[in-house]
Amino acid sequence: MKLRSYFFIVTAIIILSGFVLILTNQNDVKNFDLISYIRVNKEQRNQILATQKPNPPECAELSKLFARIPKSFEEDDIINLFKKTQKCTWYRNSEANYIFRAQLTNCCNAIQNFTVTQVNTARGANLSYDAQPKKKITITEDIFNLLPQNNKIPISKRCAMVGNGGILTNSSCGEEIDQADFVFRCNLAAIVGREDDVGSKTDLVTANPSIFTRKYQSLNFRRKPFWESTKVYGKALILLPAFSYPLYTGIVFKVSYTLEDFGSKLQPIYLNPSYMVNITQFWKSVGVSETRLSSGLIVLSAALELCDEVWLYGFWPFSKNMEGMKLFNHYYDDVNPKRSPHAMPREFYTLLQLHTKGILKLRAGKCKNKPTDI
Numbered sequence: 356m357k358l359r360s361y362f363f364i365v366t367a368i369i370i371l372s373g374f375v376l377i378l379t380n381q382n383d384v385k386n387f388d389l390i391s392y393i394r395v396n397k398e399q400r401n402q403i404l405a406t407q408k409p410n411p412p413e414c415a416e417l418s419k420l421f422a423r424i425p426k427s428f429e430e431d432d433i434i435n436l437f438k439k440t441q442k443c444t445w446y447r448n449s450e451a452n453y454i455f456r457a458q459l460t461n462c463c464n465a466i467q468n469f470t471v472t473q474v475n476t477a478r479g480a481n482l483s484y485d486a487q488p489k490k491k492i493t494i495t496e497d498i499f500n501l502l503p504q505n506n507k508i509p510i511s512k513r514c515a516m517v518g519n520g521g522i523l524t525n526s527s528c529g530e531e532i533d534q535a536d537f538v539f540r541c542n543l544a545a546i547v548g549r550e551d552d553v554g555s556k557t558d559l560v561t562a563n564p565s566i567f568t569r570k571y572q573s574l575n576f577r578r579k580p581f582w583e584s585t586k587v588y589g590k591a592l593i594l595l596p597a598f599s600y601p602l603y604t605g606i607v608f609k610v611s612y613t614l615e616d617f618g619s620k621l622q623p624i625y626l627n628p629s630y631m632v633n634i635t636q637f638w639k640s641v642g643v644s645e646t647r648l649s650s651g652l653i654v655l656s657a658a659l660e661l662c663d664e665v666w667l668y669g670f671w672p673f674s675k676n677m678e679g680m681k682l683f684n685h686y687y688d689d690v691n692p693k694r695s696p697h698a699m700p701r702e703f704y705t706l707l708q709l710h711t712k713g714i715l716k717l718r719a720g721k722c723k724n725k726p727t728d729i
Contacts (some may be wrong), residue, residue: 361699414443424642428700430673433707436678447664448713455714456660463633465657466506469599470624474505485628485635486599486647498643499613501611503624507592508559511537514554514662517553518651518669519544521682528668528722529554535666539658539697542566545687546587552686553669559592561650563637564603567610581610582617590620594654612658643705652702655715665715670706672699677720 417439436511441647459465467475476482478499481491515535517523519542524536532538533552546553567573571581585593593614597607613624634656635648643652651670675681684690698702710717 357382408587413439417443418711423706424704428704430675430700433700433704434673434675434677437707437717440707440717441677441720444712445710445716447716451712452663452714453711456710459637459656459660462637463630463660465508465511465630465660468627468630468633469657470506470594470630471502471627472505473499473502475627476502482598482628484598484601485631487601488632491599492601498608501608501623501625503622507622507624508657508661509537511535511662513537513540513664513666514658515554516604516651516655516658516665516667516670517541517544517669518667519685519687520669520671521684521686522671522676522719523552523669523686524683526552526668526718526720526722528552528718531666531722532556532668537662539654540588540671541654543585543588544685549687555587556634557591558595559654560588561594561654562610563650564596564600564606567606573606574613578613579617582613582619585614585619586620588621590622592624593621595623596650597624597625599626599631604651630657638705641705643701645701649699655706659715660681666718667706667715670703670717670719671719672703 420436463469471482476494476499478494478496480494482494484490486491494502513535514537515532516539517532529549529551533556535556537558538554539557540557543560543562543566544553546555546557567581571578574581593610595607595610597604607625613619614621614623631653634653635646637656638644638648638652655665655667669686671682673682706715706717709715
């Protein structure tokens with residue numbers, strides 16, 4: 356009994372030390388209720404668990420299996436492991452979730468540092484590019500005026516993180532995605548005509564600069580087609596990597612000016628290179644050691660810190676589904692999967708580990724069940 360009490364005391368200390376950074380000088384999170392995050396109503400939890408079908412004994416063994424890192428990440432092996440997890444009812448593990456969020460906050464502090472703002476970056480400051488740290492950029496008056504005053508991403512109860520994997524085709528996940536309190540999307544992905552599978556709600560969308568060079572001629576000529584293509588995202592935040600590579604800085608700022616010139620409702624925000632450095636080190640400490648993390652994992656990292664609960668859709672880096680049927684690379688095109696510069700299978704395995712711990716939920720296949728929060 357003493358050991359159990361000691362565990363909860365230590366857990367509370369970890370949470371307090373992690374979330375004190377969140378509450379410091381953050382007017383936009385003044386309604387954040389720390390006590391509700393720490394206090395776990397065991398009676399209510401047990402009542403909910405009692406109404407659920409108990410997991411078979413092999414589910415406990417599966418959790419032990421995921422505690423180990425395999426020597427290789429073969430597609431068929433990981434798919435088979437994922438299929439086994441689908442036989443187990445997923446529950447959100449509040450205690451594990453609290454501790455993981457505190458670790459992320461202590462490491463990277465997404466609320467204060469995920470984006471470059473007028474609060475965390477001064478006029479005249481020199482920022483190092485995260486992909487080329489020897490290169491620096493000075494925050495001039497013009498650049499400073501482009502920055503939002505402070506963090507614009509709110510703390511949310513349940514978030515949906517929507518990837519672009521072909522696994523979303525015919526998934527019927529759209530309604531479930533739109534029920535989330537905050538929806539993240541990746542790389543200006545198509546929505547129109549695919550709402551049944553991917554939903555329509557968007558609160559934040561990322562944009563890779565390669566899209567602007569490949570599809571919109573770096574906005575050097577006609578800019579209106581780009582502006583029109585972004586209307587579908589409404590008033591969402593658009594996350595731009597202005598400070599990753601010097602090559603793309605000018606293009607990213609053209610995007611911001613284009614949106615402003617055409618009166619777009621989209622709100623540009625800029626990925627913080629210092630956050631990139633810190634989050635890369637964080638994932639390296641748990642075995643994801645690639646030099647460049649995927650944009651999906653970067654945004655997911657912030658979501659895991661800013662959201663009570665995160666559900667993932669379209670994160671499936673494989674050429675076939677669980678039934679062995681061939682998949683295209685994205686749900687919105689018919690391009691076959693190709694080798695990625697990112698360690699996608701390794702990243703996916705890490706996400707699968709977090710899934711089995713109840714820290715996030717991975718969706719792959721048809722969406723049928725309603726969210727369960729325990």
